[in-house]
Amino acid sequence: xxxxxxxxVRRFPAGDLAALEAMLTEAPPGVSKMICxxxxxxxxxxxxxxxxxxxxxxxxGALLYVDDAxxxxxxxxxxxxEASPYGHRGNSIVAHAGETYDGIVLVGGFSKAYSxxxxxxxVPTWLKDHLKVAAAPYLFSGPSPIASLATVLSGxxxxxxxxxxxxxxxxxxxxxVLATTTALRLATPNTSGLPIIELPLANPDDIDxxxxxxxxxxxxxxxxxxxxxPRSEVGFRVQITAANGDDEIDELCTTLRALAERFxxxxxxxxxxxxxxxxxxxxxxxxxxxx
Ligand SMILES: Cc1ncc(COP(=O)(O)O)c(C=O)c1O
Numbered sequence: 001x002x003x004x005x006x007x008x009v010r011r012f013p014a015g016d017l018a019a020l021e022a023m024l025t026e027a028p029p030g031v032s033k034m035i036c037x038x039x040x041x042x043x044x045x046x047x048x049x050x051x052x053x054x055x056x057x058x059x060x061g062a063l064l065y066v067d068d069a070x071x072x073x074x075x076x077x078x079x080x081x082e083a084s085p086y087g088h089r090g091n092s093i094v095a096h097a098g099e100t101y102d103g104i105v106l107v108g109g110f111s112k113a114y115s116x117x118x119x120x121x122x123v124p125t126w127l128k129d130h131l132k133v134a135a136a137p138y139l140f141s142g143p144s145p146i147a148s149l150a151t152v153l154s155g156x157x158x159x160x161x162x163x164x165x166x167x168x169x170x171x172x173x174x175x176x177v178l179a180t181t182t183a184l185r186l187a188t189p190n191t192s193g194l195p196i197i198e199l200p201l202a203n204p205d206d207i208d209x210x211x212x213x214x215x216x217x218x219x220x221x222x223x224x225x226x227x228x229x230p231r232s233e234v235g236f237r238v239q240i241t242a243a244n245g246d247d248e249i250d251e252l253c254t255t256l257r258a259l260a261e262r263f264x265x266x267x268x269x270x271x272x273x274x275x276x277x278x279x280x281x282x283x284x285x286x287x288x289x290x291x
Pocket of ligand 1: 038042067068069070109110111112118119
């Protein structure tokens, strides 16, 4: 769509600040620039170094568009009294990183943490004024359904009353699953401790068998098959939710142990350092552990 409106679209490898900087430097002088990326990544479960991306964007006069559909409701502002390293309030990646909203377009969705059908843009005022007269979906769509608005309002009440406790529980459940994958030396790109855990297979042709094995054991995961992902990344994504009971988390861990005996999953040569998880001294560092 951006191309259709005359924009030049260029891609940079996720998280690669140097590659992005080279592109920004090459851009013709005077053109408007927008950097688009995920907040919490939908596959790796990791966060980008938002502080560094925001600084680079501002240095080059570019807008930074961050889609934090997966972070909104889960991560939020940090404080000494936080109930978990996910932070307070679930108010998304910009607050979590302690950044300002200067030059940032934050996109948040309610279809993940809130299980409803709404999304929002937090934008600079000049851009909001522009979108209100120029954005086709805003101009030509009907209003959000009342049911969606009502469930989000109820979700806000739950968030205010016990959101931090729910997030602390989610963090503990995720830590338990990650402790299991670590003990099994399973490779996962997840270095954040957030509840999206992708587990790549050693043999991409096993994907059908692995899917059946998990399904038959009563575990629902998202399969990442070729050509949806490169063959080297074929595997499955486990999503842990606060609605999963402790018994279900135990069942998942038991099933992962059985799966690892039955199928070859990609393994770590060495155990990942705990210091790279959210809540460590270096929460922003993203290090991909698998190829
Ligand atoms: C990063 C990201 N943004 C947006 C969406 C779409 O969200 P929605 O279902 O609310 O349209 C997804 C869907 O999974 C996603 O992964």
